[in-house]
Amino acid sequence: MEIFKQGEAELQFEDDRKNETITLTMDPVKGKVVYNANCVSCHNNDPKKQGSIDPQIYGSSKELLSKKINxxxxxxxxxxxxxxxxxxxxxxxxxxxxxxxxxxxAPS
Ligand code: HEC
Known part of the structure; x- marks a missing residue:
């Protein structure tokens, strides 16, 4: 997706460092857009809450997200x-x- 291009380059850099620190190169606002577009049909709008068919997933680690999604x-x-x-x-x-x-x- 065109609008994510810039972010992808930054994310690649983070990838190489393989750590779980949330830095400015990661964008929770973008993450929310992706979440709203792909996850809320099953998970709750508010990831701290139980979804229609799925558990709440607030606090998921990067490793969990990667294994589960891929x-x-x-x-x-x-x-x-x-x-x-x-x-x-x-x-x-x-x-x-x-x-x-x-x-x-993200803290709320
Ligand atoms: C079609 C419904 C559906 C969609 C869409 C969906 N999920 Fe899920 N998700 C589930 C269900 C159901 C489970 C419970 C395990 C299973 O059945 O696979 C689950 C489990 C998970 C788990 C593991 C929770 C745990 O701790 O056990 C994570 C993390 C997760 N989903 C993240 C996401 C993310 C992020 C997205 C969007 C990119 C997403 N899911 C989209 C239905 C969905």
């Missing part, structure tokens, strides 16, 4: 809040995971 899997030793496999894979959102992570961990 592979439908969970980090090692992670106990899923639901054991079903209903959520579709959305690997095209891989580049937005940093922003989603920032949004889902």
């Amino acid at each position: 592979y439908g899997k969970y980090p090692k030793n992670y106990r899923p809040k639901r054991s079903k496999k209903v959520m579709p894979l959305m690997p095209h959102l891989d580049k937005e995971i940093k922003n989603l992570h920032a949004f889902l961990n």
Whole structure:
């Protein structure tokens, strides 16, 4: 998506550093846009609340988001809040995971 181009370049840089720190290169506002467009059909508008068919996901780690969105899997030793496999894979959102992570961990 054209409007995300700039962000993607910045995110790539963050990728190389492989840390979980929320920095200014991650944009929780962008993350919210991505969340609203792709996640709220199942998850609650407010990620701190239970969704229509899904658990609340506020506080999700980057690793959890990446495994779940790209592979439908969970980090090692992670106990899923639901054991079903209903959520579709959305690997095209891989580049937005940093922003989603920032949004889902933003203090409110
Ligand atoms: C079609 C419905 C649907 C959509 C769309 C969806 N999810 Fe889910 N999600 C689920 C369901 C149902 C689960 C419970 C596990 C399962 O069935 O896969 C889940 C589980 C999760 C979990 C794991 C929660 C935990 O701690 O166990 C995360 C993280 C998550 N979703 C994030 C997202 C994000 C981010 C998006 C948008 C990019 C999204 N989901 C879009 C239905 C959905």
